[in-house]
Every structure is written in structure tokens, then in C-alpha cells.
Amino acid sequence: MAEEVVKNEKSKRPQNSRREKPVRVDDGMDKRLVHVRRVTKVVKGGRTMRFSALVVIGDGKGNVGMGIGKANEVPNAIDKATVVAKKAMRKIPVVNGTIPHETVGKFSSTNILMLPAEEGHGVIAGGAARAVLEVAGVHNIVTKIHGSTNRINVVRATINGLLTLKTREEIAARRGKQPEEI
Numbered sequence: 001m002a003e004e005v006v007k008n009e010k011s012k013r014p015q016n017s018r019r020e021k022p023v024r025v026d027d028g029m030d031k032r033l034v035h036v037r038r039v040t041k042v043v044k045g046g047r048t049m050r051f052s053a054l055v056v057i058g059d060g061k062g063n064v065g066m067g068i069g070k071a072n073e074v075p076n077a078i079d080k081a082t083v084v085a086k087k088a089m090r091k092i093p094v095v096n097g098t099i100p101h102e103t104v105g106k107f108s109s110t111n112i113l114m115l116p117a118e119e120g121h122g123v124i125a126g127g128a129a130r131a132v133l134e135v136a137g138v139h140n141i142v143t144k145i146h147g148s149t150n151r152i153n154v155v156r157a158t159i160n161g162l163l164t165l166k167t168r169e170e171i172a173a174r175r176g177k178q179p180e181e182i
Helices: 002-011 074-087 127-136 151-163 168-175
Strands: 030-043 046-058 063-071 103-107 110-116 141-147
Touching: 030 074, 030 127, 030 151, 046 074, 046 127, 046 151, 063 074, 063 127, 063 151, 103 151, 110 151, 127 141, 127 151, 141 151
Parallel strands: none
Antiparallel strands: 030 046, 046 063, 103 110, 110 141
16 A cells, blocks of 8 residues: 555656746846747858747736847847846736736737636736746736737737736825725
8 A cells, every 4th residue: 555655656747847937036036938939040151040038027026027139049048138128127016916907918919818816826827928927926817818829929918918907096096086985
């Protein structure tokens, strides 16, 4: 009986083995490499290879940015994308680990529906949207992508949707009321 338990434990593969963990950058930011593309340009002398990297960076407290970098080598492309992402940081509202209300983010032919979830649900999202939400500090959310699933478009649509969010306090201040009245 004890041998069976050991066999079963050994045969299990670790959960989330394919999912990449965010890397801490020196200034306390979480950096996630979403996608690397090899781009080939055909010229008279042959083919020239270059790389394009998509990076998402955030502090886990509601700040998130994305950047695309292009270079002849992958590490250089990632470094360039990280610099662009740091410059493009935007603040999004996060309330109790989720978003304040439902929203739809749009970019090009990509639409992403984002719904707030209760504590314990986790991040239910695809790879590119998951990267944005996790580095932004959203822990409970449900998403559904409609249209194109191109990773660059998904990241931009997710950020656009998060930027449209308003907290109860912001809406009350705009209307000249108290947050309890809304």
C-alpha cells in the first residue's frame, strides 16, 4: 500500500510547469516576457534574422506597462522592450485583489471581457491577458477573449480595458456626491 502512494506521487508532474513566473527587476517591478518573434527580412545577399520581444511589467499594486523591443539578438530585444514598458507604466484601480466592475477592452479586432470575481477564484485568463493581470496585482478575475488572439493585440486590449475602470470614489467625486450614495 505504501509503495502505491510513492508511485502515484512520482508520476505526478508539477502543476503550472509551463507557466512562466514573473521575474523581479532590480527596482521592485515584476517583468514577464509574453512573446518573442523571429522576423526574417529577405535581401539581395540572403536573409537577415531579427527578434521582436513583447514584455509586460508591473509592481503588483496597480501599475502596469507593456513594451515591444526589436534587435538582432533576443536579450537585446528584451532589454529594449523592458525600457519601453517602464516608460509606458499606467495606474489601474485594483479593489480587494479584483477589478471594481466589469469592462470590455478593445484593440483592433480583439475584444476582452473582464469580470470581477470573488476571493479564491484566481486569475481565469489566457496567457497574454494573464501576464498583464498578474503583474498588475489582480488576483481574482474572469476573462473571455473574442476576436483575434494575437498576443500583442490581447495585451493592448487588456490594458485598454483596465484603463477604463473607475472606482466608486472617482465616480462620486465626479458627480459631487459621497461614495456611500452611489
